[in-house]
Amino acid sequence: MTRAAVAPDRTPGSLREAIDGAHRRLSAAGVPSPRHDAEALAAFVIGCPPARLLVAGNLSAGQHTVFTELVARRASRIPLQHLTGSAAFRYLEVAVGPGVFVPRPETEVVVGWCIDALRMRAIDATDPPLVVDLCTGSGAIALSIAQEVKGTVVHAVEREHAAFTWAQRNVTGSRVILHRGDATAALPELDGLVDLVVSNPPYLPETQRADLEPEVRDHDPEAALWGGADGLAGPRMIELAAHRLLRHGGLVAVEHADEQGDAVAEMFRASGAWSAVVVRQDLAARDRFVTAQRDRGAVTGSEEKP
Ligand SMILES: C[S@@+](CC[C@H](N)C(=O)[O-])C[C@H]1O[C@@H](n2cnc3c(N)ncnc32)[C@H](O)[C@@H]1O
DSSP states (O other): OOOOOOOOOOOOOOHHHHHHHHHHHHHHTTOSSHHHHHHHHHHHHHTSOGGGGGGOOOOOHHHHHHHHHHHHHHHTTOOHHHHHSEEEETTEEEEOOTTSOOOOHHHHHHHHHHHHHHHHHHTTOSSOOEEEEESOTTSHHHHHHHHHSTTOEEEEEEOOHHHHHHHHHHHTTSSOEEEESOTTTOOGGGTTTEEEEEEOOOOBOGGGGGGOOHHHHHHSOHHHHBOSSSSTHHHHHHHHHHHHHEEEEEEEEEEOOTTOHHHHHHHHHHHTSEEEEEEEEOTTSOEEEEEEEEOTTSOOSSOOOO
16 A cells, blocks of 8 residues: 655644544545544644543644654554554553554453452462463563562563564563563473463464454564464463463463354363363453363372462
């Protein structure tokens, strides 16, 4: 798609006119939430939260030029979060851009379940809960858990160099311990000790390649998306890694595509190592993640942690 020319600097009209024009342009380009994105870009240029736009003054000539450029880039289907440089996730803003997966609202629900589970366990815990986020990307999951469940020790694992670099930037100053590595074999020193493994692995089936929006197809990294022919290679990798890492009674939460709930649950049940296997929904009531408990009876040769 060709990029539109940047409009020459001129005396801008009202902020409302600028946003209305951007809305029309983004709508014509097929952007899924054109009004939201027009307002988000205006707020970004002004440097205020979107909720403050109503009381913001008009764009200066310089701001209008920048806004017009950003709207043109969004119309070429560059993700909004790549233009603003950050993505909102629960109570955080994480830095994102080319090379890292933009965290999605569906994943916030997965993290919410983990946080509730950790808080419930924390009532009786004498030691800090140990959590591993496999396939961490920007680090959004790990950072949210570390922020919202005080005292938790959170390790995060990412294999790809570009995504790892974004994660490094995001975890700086946090308690998250970041590791570069493959989820399959990561953190062998924690085998059998972890309280909770969480992951949003790559899970799209190859058959969906033609169906993706340009923002995803052209800007999310390949390694973040594809889970083999049926998409299940990512969840399968997490089931095996969680089996290795978790203590007896430890919990796993793994995100999957909306049509994969039964298949992922069956994968866990068939291994014989899990109890309480449950398919859970996102806020749109679509199957979104499977949770399971490392069967207390399925591991032999070591004592169960309280
Ligand atoms: C769908 S993205 C999820 C990122 C982040 N957890 C989130 O929810 O926004 C999957 C991530 O897994 C990483 N990844 C893929 N295969 C991996 C593997 N075998 N080991 C570690 N990371 C992997 C990708 O590079 C990508 O960053």
